[in-house]
Amino acid sequence: MGLAEDLDELAYLPEEWGYRGDAVRDAVKLFNEHAAAGLEPSPGRKLDRLPLDEPPYYVIEAVPAITFPFHGVRIDDRARVLRGDGEPLPGLLAAGSDTGGLWNRAYAGGIASALVFGLTAADTATATATATATASHATD
Incomplete structure (x- = not known):
């Protein structure tokens, strides 16, 4: 430097x-x-x-590198992976560098996507598990 x-x-x-x-x-x-x-x-x-x-x-000398590819699977606002028709694939969630279509004008960082959608995926998974357990318990 x-x-x-x-x-x-x-x-x-x-x-x-x-x-x-x-x-x-x-x-x-x-x-x-x-x-x-x-x-x-x-x-x-x-x-x-x-x-x-x-x-x-x-x-400062910098060496360019690809940290993640900006393209990946499409997700919704609940971190659910979407099929080609836009409907969620049941049970499949994604966050971080596996997701695509999040950046338009500028780079926000792969860690930002991992943090936001990682927490969102956890909430989605918890809500899904709770709903499944409640439905299962109601039929017993």
């Missing part, structure tokens, strides 16, 4: 990191110029087009 107190310090990234610091600095400056002028910055940022003009700047 590196820290630059202003844009010009970006030019001094260590060569052994494998990046040209001056190119990084110039790219951020160009981005800021486009954003400040109301032009489409490059790379594009649909949801946040403000200039990156408030130091300090942190330089």
Whole structure:
């Protein structure tokens, strides 16, 4: 990780990191110029087009990876897996990275889906088990 107190310090990234610091600095400056002028910055940022003009700047190397595939089985608001016709498959619940169709404009994180729909699936399973036990007891 590196820290630059202003844009010009970006030019001094260590060569052994494998990046040209001056190119990084110039790219951020160009981005800021486009954003400040109301032009489409490059790379594009649909949801946040403000200039990156408030130091300090942190330089962090990141390795892109797929944490989960954004696509998966369709579920309803009770975490029940849906068939092709939109009806729930009895007894099948899903949460987290197994679900799909939850993200539209931005990424919310796989853990958020796991937490929300994991708890929802637990509530659904409990309610189903309670209803089944009550129905079974009523017929005895």
